[in-house]
Amino acid sequence: QLSSGSSQPPIFLLTGIPGQEAVNPWISILFFSIYVISMMGNSLILFIIKTDLSLHEPMYVFLSMLALTDLCLSISTMPTILGIFWFNSREISINACLVQLFFIHSLSFIESSVLLSMAFDRYVAICNPLRYASVLTTPRIVRMGLVFTIRGVGLIFPLPFLLKKFQYCRGNVLSHSYCLHQEVMKLACSDITVNSIYGLFVIISTVGLDSLLILLSYVMILRTVLSIASQEERFKALNTCVSHVCAVLLFYTPMIGLSVIHRFGGSSSPLVQILMGYVYMLVPPLMNPIVYSMKTKQIRARITRVLLR
Incomplete structure (x- = not known):
């Protein structure tokens, strides 16, 4: 337990996968492989878009933004996740924890x-x-x-400073292999009302608003596509959206699920929270390059040329 009167900065303990310590070496190989594939895949997407002038179009510029964000997100979680499974390094200082949660939430x-x-x-x-x-x-x-970038960074910027002012006396064990605002906040014995309300406001004004506008855009896209007489043209128009729809589902489904579990799933199994957390952090950066490589003809052709050199 942490002492509320202690002058020492608190040290938090990160959690791996409880009960699976015996297979940590194999889990570390799996996670390391995911990170390598994610980083190589997103780096390859960035390289191809940068070097191929024919891909300097809005659609591919946005794709390069997505790849860069996924790359940075992987880098922000990799040290603590692999540290637990490789070196059994569970401790993290409050300053390192706050820096990590700032980057994780901003990038998300x-x-x-x-x-x-x-x-x-x-x-x-x-x-x-x-x-x-x-x-x-x-x-x-x-x-x-x-x-x-300004919106993501600006909305998260106050949170680490608010968390730093708290006293922590409710234990020091986090339920993930990385730091999240809602996790650290729950360990404080100070009044967390401001953080809780502001955190909810940030989620609604970013993820909530964005997902609603994405849904609205696809309602309008479907209405336009259904007005096209040719079935072949309908299929062609919808086919250009498949990759993006997959990316949206890969990102929002685990993110919203994890937020719901943290806020309302107090009785849910800790293992469910942990596994959902890994899906949220590891799957989108891994799958986005794969989905876009498979479903985007120009990207697929360029990757093939690069690999066959």
Whole structure:
């Protein structure tokens, strides 16, 4: 237990997978492989889009933003997750914990914004194709990227400072292999009302708003597609959205599920929380490059050329 009167900075203990300590070496190999594939896949996407001038289009610029965000998200969680399973290093100082949760949450909200921008890209391309080039200009895309970054960083920026002021006396064991705001907040013996309300506001104004706008954009896309007479043209239009829909589901499903479990699932199994946490952190960066490589002909062809050199 942590003492509320202690002048020493608190040390938190991260959690691996309880009851599976005997197979930690095998789990570490699995997680290390996931990280390697994620980082190589996203780096390859970035390299291909940067070096191929024919891919310097809005759709691929947004894809490069997604790949960069996934790459940074992998880097922010890798040290603590692999540290637990490789070296059984469970301790993390409050300062390191706050830095990690700042990057995890900021990058998650930036990724949510990028997925929204990709939905907007598909909406303009399908519903108003004649204005596509004039709406999604390079300066406008750059401004969108800056706004996404400022929103993600700005909304999370106060949280580490609020958490740093708290006294921690309710134990020091976190239920994941990395730090999250809602986890650290629950360990405080101070009044966490402000953090709880602000955290809910941030979730609603980012993930909640973004997912609602993405849903709205696809309702309008479907309405436009269904008005197309040719069945072949309908299929072609919808096919351009498949990769993005997969990315949206891969990101929002575990994220919303984990948030619901943390806020309302007090009686749920700890193992469910832990496994959902790994899915939330590891699966989107792993699967996004694979999905886009398989479903986007230009990316697939370019990867094939690179690998066959």
